[in-house]
Amino acid sequence: MAGMLNNHHLARAIADMGFGEFRRQLKYKAALRNKTVIVVNRWYPSSKTCASCGYKVSKMPLAVREWTCPACGTQHDRDVNAAINLRHVAESWVGGFQPVPA
Numbered sequence: 001m002a003g004m005l006n007n008h009h010l011a012r013a014i015a016d017m018g019f020g021e022f023r024r025q026l027k028y029k030a031a032l033r034n035k036t037v038i039v040v041n042r043w044y045p046s047s048k049t050c051a052s053c054g055y056k057v058s059k060m061p062l063a064v065r066e067w068t069c070p071a072c073g074t075q076h077d078r079d080v081n082a083a084i085n086l087r088h089v090a091e092s093w094v095g096g097f098q099p100v101p102a
């Protein structure tokens with residue numbers, strides 16, 4: 001959510017309609033395109049988990065935009081790393097699929 005609000009286009013859309021309505025419209029538009037919306041638990045640590053090795057740092061203040069994994073040395077852009085982790089979660093659900101409840 002914090003990452004989404006950092007995207008100015010998404011933040012504007014969410015601020016204008018509220019998050020519940022944004023989610024409803026996202027599901028509606030995804031269904032039109034035969035896509036599935038997957039909702040990840042809000043506490044999933046997408047920003048502070050290394051997308052390369054899985055190491056999780058204990059704290060990641062929002063002001064930290066780039067970081068280096070202490071375990072494997074990979075340099076991360078905070079939002080790109082989070083996006084990769086979320087993609088991994090979504091891909092892991094293919095097969096044991098968990099779509100958004102209707």
Ligand SMILES: [Zn+2]
Binds near residue numbers: 070074
């Ligand atoms: Zn790592």
